[in-house]
Amino acid sequence: MNFAPVIAVGELQPVFAWLYGLLQSIGLEGTLLTVVMYAGLGGTVFGVLCVLALFLVWWERKIAGHIQQRFGPMRNGWHGWYQTLADAVKLLQKEDVLVDTRDRPVFFWAPVIGFVAAFAAYVVMPFGKGLIVADLNIGILYIMAVTTFTVISLLMAGWGSNNKYALLGGMRSAAQVVSYEVPMVVSILTVILYTGSLSMVDIVESQSGLFFNWFIFRIPFGPIAFITYITAATAEANRTPFDIPEAEQELVAGFNVEYSGMKFAMFFLAEFINMFTVSAIAVTLFLGGWQGLSFLPSWLWFLGKTLMVVLLLMLFRWTYPRLRVDQLMEFAWKILVPITFANLIIAGWFKWAGWYW
Amino acid sequence: MAVGDVGIVFWILSVAIIVSACMVVSLRNIFHCALALILCLFAVAGIFILLGAEFLAAAQVLIYVGAVAILMIFAIMLTSNLAAKKITQTNENALVGLLVCVFFTLVGWVLLKKTYEGIWSHLELARPLPSDNILTLGKYLMTQYALPFEVVSILLLAAMIGAIVLARKENA
Structure with a gap:
């Protein structure tokens, strides 16, 4: 090393x-x-x-x-x-309110793991030209791997609180994230098919040139992959319309209902970091990463594009109603998964036939 | 990285693996056992990184931590009788089991000692692999090892269909 x-x-x-x-x-x-x-x-x-x-x-x-x-x-x-x-x-x-019936080690470690998992993805994030902590050759796969710890932290929080609302929230999040990971990974695979590398730097480099080289403009499979990725990513970040793990009206606050003070702040911050992470991945994979015209520094391009995707996620949250649990699962397995797989096959066919630029 | 540093990391990971593996089979709260299993699998991924097999490490975390362990936790949470109870993880065969374990550990120790004389003194396992090792892996999976790869896929598919057949109600 x-x-x-x-x-x-x-x-x-x-x-x-x-x-x-x-x-x-x-x-x-x-x-x-x-x-x-x-x-x-x-x-x-x-x-x-x-x-x-x-x-x-x-x-x-x-x-x-x-x-x-x-x-x-x-x-x-x-x-x-x-x-x-x-x-x-x-x-x-604020006072750290602790429930007497909590599962002590699990209750304590849940926010810590969630917080660490939220930041771990930024090891391989290309913030700008050459601005990356470590260019691992497994780049995007590494991100997919470390973000699974977010689910574990939600499950731990749900269990450790010893509260039925929290437990329900934790279980819902587990079911949701495991389901939506499939369309998310397959959407990412569509990009990997064309870059031939898992490294985040290589993915950005392969989209260099003007904006029509961005993956989202590789018609027809690019836009479809982008839409399915953003949909799955919204679910991964537990945001409306896929926010049943913390649906306020049914679960009080879901998995974090027993947390207060600093621990709640850690969950809250991790949630927003996760939202920024999925947006940054979307920018890196589909929108050319830090590539842009040279009158602005590369990191500013990256930040600007990512904030635009974040804005999109925020608009989703405040315009769409929440899905019911069974609708959520149906949507993942009966609509998103077939679409992403069909898209992957189409993308593979285009690659084989050479119909791309 | 110097050899000594790899050694330190290796020892930390090994201790983590052994301690967490013991916790999996000895803790009385089954949810804690599942979490200890996650720690154990994660530390194994660390060993893979030390060996320069980053892809395997990521796959280990993605599949075992991200899918298998989460499904286990999910099952534990859904089984209400299991959740609240303190379980006992030992029965009358505990002593015999311990003796067998000690015996096989000793056999393994002797074998390793004979085979790799002085493996402890120079842990030069962390040879850097070529950075395109994922590419090589993919190529082999699609050419030389295509048949085993497909057979494994069909096996997994059969297991999935079997699980669904077993789980669904007769006239649902």
């Missing part, structure tokens, strides 16, 4: 080179230096994502407000811009 890429993270290269020199001058070397460098890199990504999640919470509330013909948060700062910051500080100092 080679840890050299840490020192060459694209546009941030000078900063890391400086840090590397500084750490070397105080006598760190070998494995310890690598570990410290990775910790610094991880801390940077973590910080950026936390700020981003806070922004997304505010944005969602504003969009929800405007869709429902009200303003949303308005009190703190210009259009309430530091409302979520205030909320976060409030949650940090």
Whole structure:
């Protein structure tokens, strides 16, 4: 294993080179230096994502407000811009209410695992040209693997709370995520068929050029794969119309009903990070990743495109009603799965016949 | 990465695997057992990474943690009698079982020691594989090992259909 890429993270290269020199001058070397460098890199990504999640919470509330013909948060700062910051500080100092009948270790570890799983995907996320923590050759497969821990955290939260609403929420989420993983992975496979590589960097590189090289414009299979991916991804992120794990009206709040204070904040933040993750994957696979015209830096293209997909998910949430449990399963297995498989076969045929650019 | 570091990671993973595997067969709460199983499978994926087989590691997590373990937990949650009860994981054969385990561990130890003399001193298992090893794997699955691959698929399909036939009601 080679840890050299840490020192060459694209546009941030000078900063890391400086840090590397500084750490070397105080006598760190070998494995310890690598570990410290990775910790610094991880801390940077973590910080950026936390700020981003806070922004997304505010944005969602504003969009929800405007869709429902009200303003949303308005009190703190210009259009309430530091409302979520205030909320976060409030949650940090709140009492951690613990149920006596909880399953102690499970209750404690559930938010931790959910939080870690939400951030783990960003190891292979290409934020910009050369701006990636580690370009693993299993890239997208790695993301699919680590995000399964989100389900486990939901199940643990549902079980550990020892509450029937929480348990129902956890079970519903397990059934839902396992079902929707199938169309999601098959949609991704359609892209992999054309890139011939699982590495996120290679996937972005293969869509270089003008926007008609993006995978979504590979007619006819590209748009279909994008639509099925976004549908499945909405379900994976547990968002309306697929938010039965935490359907407020039937389950109070679902799996996180017994959580309060800091632990609730971790679930809440992880949820928004997950939404950003599925959008970032959609951008990387279908919308050319950080590719764009050169008058803006590549990471800004990536961020802008991802926020547009996030906006799409938010519009879904505030326009569509929630599906019933049986409709949800029927939709996954009887509609989405056949469509994605048919699409994969069509894409394979086009690839074999050479009808693509 | 230096050999010593690989050794440290290997030992951490091994201890995690053994401890969590023991927890799977000894804890009295069946949900905790399932979680310990997840930890065990995850640590095995870590071993795969050490061996340079990233694809296997991802497949391990995706299939065992993401599907098999979740289905187990799902089954545990749906079985209400199982959920609240403290189970006992031992019966009158426990002592005999322990003796057999110790015996086979010793046999394995001796065999490994004979076969790989000094495997503990240089853990040079982490040879870097070529970065296109997934490509090679895919090619072999589609050419040389196409028949076993298809046979396994049909076996899995038969198991799935069998499960559905067993589970569905007669006149539903």
